[in-house]
Amino acid sequence: MSKVIVVTSGKGGVGKTTSTASLGAALAQSGKRVCVVDFDVGLRNLDLVMGAERRVVFDFINVAQGDAKLAQALIRDKRIDTLHLLAASQTRDKDALTYEGVERVIGELRSSFDFVLCDSPAGIERGALLAMRHADQAIVVANPEVSSVRDSDRIIGLLDSKTLRAERGETMEKQLLLTRFDPVRSSSGEMLSIEDVLEILSIPLLGVIPESKEILRASNTGAPVTINASATRAGLAYLEAARRLGGESAAPVTIPDEKKTFFTRLFGRRAA
Amino acid sequence: MNLLRFLKPRATAPVARERLQILLAHERASLGERDLVAILRDELLATIARHIEFDPDKLSVKMERADSVSMLEIDVEIPADKFTARTRATAA
Numbered sequence: 001m002s003k004v005i006v007v008t009s010g011k012g013g014v015g016k017t018t019s020t021a022s023l024g025a026a027l028a029q030s031g032k033r034v035c036v037v038d039f040d041v042g043l044r045n046l047d048l049v050m051g052a053e054r055r056v057v058f059d060f061i062n063v064a065q066g067d068a069k070l071a072q073a074l075i076r077d078k079r080i081d082t083l084h085l086l087a088a089s090q091t092r093d094k095d096a097l098t099y100e101g102v103e104r105v106i107g108e109l110r111s112s113f114d115f116v117l118c119d120s121p122a123g124i125e126r127g128a129l130l131a132m133r134h135a136d137q138a139i140v141v142a143n144p145e146v147s148s149v150r151d152s153d154r155i156i157g158l159l160d161s162k163t164l165r166a167e168r169g170e171t172m173e174k175q176l177l178l179t180r181f182d183p184v185r186s187s188s189g190e191m192l193s194i195e196d197v198l199e200i201l202s203i204p205l206l207g208v209i210p211e212s213k214e215i216l217r218a219s220n221t222g223a224p225v226t227i228n229a230s231a232t233r234a235g236l237a238y239l240e241a242a243r244r245l246g247g248e249s250a251a252p253v254t255i256p257d258e259k260k261t262f263f264t265r266l267f268g269r270r271a272a
Numbered sequence: 273m274n275l276l277r278f279l280k281p282r283a284t285a286p287v288a289r290e291r292l293q294i295l296l297a298h299e300r301a302s303l304g305e306r307d308l309v310a311i312l313r314d315e316l317l318a319t320i321a322r323h324i325e326f327d328p329d330k331l332s333v334k335m336e337r338a339d340s341v342s343m344l345e346i347d348v349e350i351p352a353d354k355f356t357a358r359t360r361a362t363a364a
Contacts (some may be wrong), residue, residue, distance in 0.1 A: 189283030
């Protein structure tokens with residue numbers, strides 16, 4: 001059965017695109033057929049983070065407007081056979097994506113993939129609403145920081161009111177992916193704790209991704225951490241979140257701990 | 273004590289948490305209220321339209337919040353000729 005999942009946050013820069021790429025790659029590695037879809041019209045970046053920026057010929061809008069077939073626009077990942085990308089358009093026309101067009105493309109994607117991950121643009125405008133519209137479930141990406149948590153709360157409200165599921169009176173499953181978490185700063189009271197954020201947002205936890213140098217290294221080279229750096233802490237955290245997303249793991253979320261960070265700081269930067 | 277004094281000014285997370293809790297309680301209440309008004313409006317429209325023919329734009333639903341009491345104001349304008357004897361009898 002095909003699942004459409006929106007990766008959303010409200011606030012920009014919290015890690016939606018990185019998380020979409022990392023989770024998509026991890027799910028595809030486990031044999032699932034995965035398509036990651038960039039909804040950020042005019043500011044596409046998922047292609048860059050996935051290392052496919054030079055292979056975009058047709059994009060989402062070309063398909064939505066009927067100028068290209070879906071098969072022509074899908075970019076198959078060179079590292080993982082079951083991973084595909086549908087890039088956003090770089091057009092400046094924000095209204096180029098229509099409700100009807102998106103509905104048709106998502107319908108087609110459902111029939112060929114196990115997972116369709118929709119990378120939402122920041123904000124609460126049309127693009128963000130379109131990205132969440134057809135979702136069966138949502139990943140809310142947040143940083144342990146006041147403005148991100150506030151915006152996530154707003155997005156949760158929209159997920160519960162502006163999506164097809166909500167309009168049909170069905171519940172929208174929402175999970176929190178806490179990114180850029182620093183266990184040292186959190187335990188010293190400098191940063192909101194995981195419990196604080198969970199209590200405030202009151203949605204279940206999908207995973208905690210520690211602040212990591214690997215993330216920048218991954219986007220620099222266009223290789224998601226779950227592909228090239230899967231043994232690092234960030235890579236492992238994303239792999240674990242992907243297993244939970246795929247329904248393969250009911251184990252408690254691994255919380256990055258302080259000791260490990262201290263240890264790696266002292267002895268092994270390479271291991272971090 | 274020295275350790276406490278050293279730690280205390282750095283522990284700003286509890287402040288963040290408290291500010292968020294207060295802010296979001298407020299924001300959720302105000303956003304939720306707008307939704308409640310929309311729901312009430314839709315249901316009132318359906319109910320009234322079952323008995324009286326009227327212009328949906330002439331229905332106004334407002335929620336006003338004060339410290340001790342909240343006021344729900346429902347205003348329906350009905351043309352005199354639509355208000356038949358039958359509906360008057362049912363209303364009474």
